[in-house]
Amino acid sequence: MTEPIQNAAPTGALTDPIPSSPPRSQWHDVWDQFKHHKGAMLGGVIFLLIVLLVFVGPWFWPFDATHIDIRARNQGPTWAHPLGTDQLGRDTLARMMAGGQTSVSVGITAMLLALFLGSLIGVLAGFFRQLDGLLMRMTDLFLALPLLPLLLVMVLLFRDPLNAAFGPETGIFILIVCAIGVTSWMPTARIVRGDVLALKEREFVLAARSIGTTNARMITRHILPNVLSPIMVSATLGIANAIITESALSFLGLGFPPDFPTWGRLLFDATDYLQQYPERVFWPGLAISLTVLSVNYLGDGLRDALDPRIRGR
Amino acid sequence: MLTFTIRRLVLAVPTLLFISLVIFLLLELAPGDPMAQVPLTVPPEVKERMREALGLGEPVHVRFVKWLVQFFWIEPQVLFDNLFGTNLTEGQQRVLSWQTRSPVMDIVVQRLPQTLWVVGMSYVLGVLIALPIGIYSAYRQYSVFDQLGTFISMIGFSVPTFFTGVLLIVLFSVHLGWFPSIYDTTHKITDWDSFVFQLRQMAMPVFVLALYNAAQISRFMRASMLDNLNQDYVRTARAKGLGEKTVVLVHVLRNSMIPVVTVIALGVPQVFGGAIITEQVFKVNGLGHLLIGAIEANDLPMVQTLTFIFALLIVIFNLIADVLYGILDPRIRYD
Numbered sequence: 080m081t082e083p084i085q086n087a088a089p090t091g092a093l094t095d096p097i098p099s100s101p102p103r104s105q106w107h108d109v110w111d112q113f114k115h116h117k118g119a120m121l122g123g124v125i126f127l128l129i130v131l132l133v134f135v136g137p138w139f140w141p142f143d144a145t146h147i148d149i150r151a152r153n154q155g156p157t158w159a160h161p162l163g164t165d166q167l168g169r170d171t172l173a174r175m176m177a178g179g180q181t182s183v184s185v186g187i188t189a190m191l192l193a194l195f196l197g198s199l200i201g202v203l204a205g206f207f208r209q210l211d212g213l214l215m216r217m218t219d220l221f222l223a224l225p226l227l228p229l230l231l232v233m234v235l236l237f238r239d240p241l242n243a244a245f246g247p248e249t250g251i252f253i254l255i256v257c258a259i260g261v262t263s264w265m266p267t268a269r270i271v272r273g274d275v276l277a278l279k280e281r282e283f284v285l286a287a288r289s290i291g292t293t294n295a296r297m298i299t300r301h302i303l304p305n306v307l308s309p310i311m312v313s314a315t316l317g318i319a320n321a322i323i324t325e326s327a328l329s330f331l332g333l334g335f336p337p338d339f340p341t342w343g344r345l346l347f348d349a350t351d352y353l354q355q356y357p358e359r360v361f362w363p364g365l366a367i368s369l370t371v372l373s374v375n376y377l378g379d380g381l382r383d384a385l386d387p388r389i390r391g392r
Numbered sequence: 393m394l395t396f397t398i399r400r401l402v403l404a405v406p407t408l409l410f411i412s413l414v415i416f417l418l419l420e421l422a423p424g425d426p427m428a429q430v431p432l433t434v435p436p437e438v439k440e441r442m443r444e445a446l447g448l449g450e451p452v453h454v455r456f457v458k459w460l461v462q463f464f465w466i467e468p469q470v471l472f473d474n475l476f477g478t479n480l481t482e483g484q485q486r487v488l489s490w491q492t493r494s495p496v497m498d499i500v501v502q503r504l505p506q507t508l509w510v511v512g513m514s515y516v517l518g519v520l521i522a523l524p525i526g527i528y529s530a531y532r533q534y535s536v537f538d539q540l541g542t543f544i545s546m547i548g549f550s551v552p553t554f555f556t557g558v559l560l561i562v563l564f565s566v567h568l569g570w571f572p573s574i575y576d577t578t579h580k581i582t583d584w585d586s587f588v589f590q591l592r593q594m595a596m597p598v599f600v601l602a603l604y605n606a607a608q609i610s611r612f613m614r615a616s617m618l619d620n621l622n623q624d625y626v627r628t629a630r631a632k633g634l635g636e637k638t639v640v641l642v643h644v645l646r647n648s649m650i651p652v653v654t655v656i657a658l659g660v661p662q663v664f665g666g667a668i669i670t671e672q673v674f675k676v677n678g679l680g681h682l683l684i685g686a687i688e689a690n691d692l693p694m695v696q697t698l699t700f701i702f703a704l705l706i707v708i709f710n711l712i713a714d715v716l717y718g719i720l721d722p723r724i725r726y727d
Contacts, residue, residue, distance in 0.1 A: 353558070
């Protein structure tokens with residue numbers, strides 16, 4: 080009946096030359112915007128430097144964080160010990176690096192845990208209508224909990240059983256990471272849920288649904304990549320939050336044990352010698368503040384770079 | 393609005409009950425034994441009796457209900473008694489601290505003024521500093537003042553209070569000797585000199601907390617002002633010839649304050665929680681100090697009651713923030 084149209088000249092878009100370079104990806108644009116945020120670039124570089132210093136530094140530094148040299152105790156800055164030594168003659172720089180390893184690891188691990196919980200709950204609540212009410216009431220409840228007192232109570236309660244199960248260092252690490260993770264996922268969950276709710280109404284989700292995409296595939300393939308930007312911003316802010324919380328716990332004497340330095344613990348120990356050696360509180364405090372400051376600036380820049388309304392201005 | 397408030401109040405009840413249950417069950421897992429300090433020579437059956445005297449003999453649910461009744465029914469009556477001199481609570485059992493064997497609420501009432509003075513003052517001061525900074529930063533966006541203000545607020549936001557506190561102690565107490573590093577709770581204001589001393593000992597903790605609060609609130613204030621400064625009504629106000637002062641300080645400010653007021657209300661309970669650290673640094677004998685002491689001494693009724701008071705504050709101020717938002721912004725309709 081209908082004759083196949085033969086030799087019809089291709090019209091319109093079909094005659095356009097095929098682009099020789101692949102299209103610019105979203106991340107390319109994000110990076111372009113991010114580059115222009117000076118504070119964020121500086122913050123990122125400083126954060127990377129700190130991470131590099133605390134993890135690679137100990138390989139090149141001759142002193143061990145736990146090496147006790149009682150004859151060299153309470154020294155000021157010298158060439159051998161640029162940041163001086165503590166009351167047992169342990170090198171402060173080595174202890175700062177060891178403390179940084181713990182603080183940064185706790186920060187990153189706790190952030191990952193909080194992010195996982197927050198994204199999971201946010202996606203589930205946004206995607207499945209039946210779960211929404213229940214999960215969001217739970218989020219509200221968690222937001223109403225007094226977090227710092229509860230953290231203190233949790234550390235107090237579970238310190239001994241976990242120490243017995245995993246040894247003093249791993250036990251307290253697991254405890255603090257879990258405690259911080261469990262008490263800081265709520266903002267992420269709320270943001271992710273809001274974004275998922277908006278995404279669910281978009282046409283591409285409908286299109287994917289119409290070709291029979293399953294729920295699991297829909298979430299991993301279509302929803303999650305699109306909520307990545309709020310998750311990344313929460314991630315940076317989460318690191319800052321976790322580092323401060325861990326330091327606060329250690330500062331209150333309810334964190335890591337004394338022979339296992341973290342920045343908060345070093346600061347706490349240094350306050351005992353405030354009258355004699357006031358300079359000793361400076362380094363751990365500076366390290367915490369600088370890390371948190373750089374991470375916050377990084378988050379600020381990321382937020383601007385990932386926001387399509389601001390990008391390109 | 394009224395129905396909304398009532399609905400939220402009714403909803404707050406199960407929330408609070410659930411929170412108290414969570415705290416109670418969490419403390420139920422505590423490995424510590426209140427009898428740990430009792431000498432070993434005391435025979436076990438006597439220890440058992442002592443444990444019962446603390447109210448530990450009964451099953452969990454009985455103790456939980458007992459605590460609820462004591463906290464929500466008997467303690468308000470005690471307050472009523474103290475205010476009006478009645479004696480409704482003669483012989484009623486109150487929540488007792490294991491450390492001191494005295495009612496928990498009595499100790500809380502003793503400690504409350506210190507916390508309120510330091511924390512309350514710092515919050516008021518922080519808000520008073522933050523608002524003008526936020527307004528001016530937004531008005532002159534990207535000016536030197538704005539850049540500097542943003543940087544300082546970023547620092548105030550990032551540097552933990554336990555570091556600023558210790559730094560101030562090093563500088564002003566150890567080196568300069570201007571302020572005492574330890575807060576003297578027993579100090580009474582009787583004359584001018586003692587008033588000056590009170591000011592001096594409050595200066596550092598108040599400054600530390602005020603800086604932290606001001607940093608957060610000024611960022612909110614700036615963002616909120618920026619949102620409003622580009623609105624059409626601002627152009628209209630300028631077009632009809634209103635002075636710049638009226639436009640910014642009346643039209644824009646009033647609209648920008650709506651979210652900021654709720655943020656300020658939401659921040660109050662967090663300030664109480666965050667003050668735990670500052671109180672510890674400056675040895676202020678307030679609620680946070682009490683909580684840390686109780687945690688270290690395994691004084692479970694005290695920990696339970698204090699944690700719950702913090703939760704109560706959060707729920708109440710959330711409610712206040714929601715209601716305020718509805719009152720201030722006529723666009724918000726809850727019904």
